Amino acid sequence: MKKFLLFAAFGSLIAGCSSPERKWEKSPGVEVTVDKEYINGKPFLTVFYENFGADTIEKIRYQLITETKGKFDTVLKEIDPPVLLKPKDRHVMPRTIGEDTITADEVHAGEVWVVMKK
Numbered sequence: 001m002k003k004f005l006l007f008a009a010f011g012s013l014i015a016g017c018s019s020p021e022r023k024w025e026k027s028p029g030v031e032v033t034v035d036k037e038y039i040n041g042k043p044f045l046t047v048f049y050e051n052f053g054a055d056t057i058e059k060i061r062y063q064l065i066t067e068t069k070g071k072f073d074t075v076l077k078e079i080d081p082p083v084l085l086k087p088k089d090r091h092v093m094p095r096t097i098g099e100d101t102i103t104a105d106e107v108h109a110g111e112v113w114v115v116m117k118k
Contacts, residue, residue, distance in 0.1 A: 022058075022059065022115045023115065024061060024113040024114070024115060025113060025114060025115075025116065026111070026112070026113055027053075027060075027111075027112035027113060027114050028053045028054075028055055028114070028116075029051060029052040029053020029054070029055070029087075030049065030050070030051050030052070030053060030057055030060060030085070030112055030114050031049070031050050031052060031112065032047065032048070032049050032060065032062040032079075032109040032112050033047075033048040033049075033050075033109055034046065034047050034048075034064060034107045034108065034109045035048075035107065036102060036104070036106070036107050042101045043101050043102050043103075044095065044099065044101055044102060045064075045102045045107060046092065046093070047077075047079070047092065047093040047109075048090065048091070048092050048093075049079055049081075049085070049090070049091055049093070050089070050090040050091075051085045051086065051087050051088065051089050051090075052087075052088075053087060054087050055087070055114075055116045055117070056084050056085065056086050056087070056116065056117040057081070057084065057085035057086075057114045057115070057116060057117065058081075058084060058085075058114075058115045058116065058117050059078060059079070059080055059081075059114065059115040060078065060079040060081070060085070060112065060113075060114050061076055061077070061078050061079075061112070061113045061114070062076070062077055062079070062109050062110065062111070062112045062113070063075070063076060063077075063109065063110030063111050063112075064076075064077045064107065064108075064109065064110070065107070065108040065109070065110050066102075066104035066106070066107055066108075067104060067105055067106040067107075067108075068103065068104045068105055069105065073104075074110060079093060084117055
């Protein structure tokens, strides 16, 4: 019985110390734009993100919609800006070394959600 109480107390302590889940909200003024850009003849995805709103943004999640031969596919992508995204800030996602090319014919951004700085 003592082991059970000790385990329960330890579990509640850990649960109380964990960080609260971030709240994703529909974009209050953040816009994500995607484009297919050719570099040295190879197609890469270029992602622009801009804050038109009045809030400071910690994280961005958006729908990437790709069209290949008339077939559409949607995936969720996240942007973790290196610095907080303040009002009127505009950035381009930096390319990573060895980034894959994009095979889709067309690319579009769908809905956008954000985590605001409290």
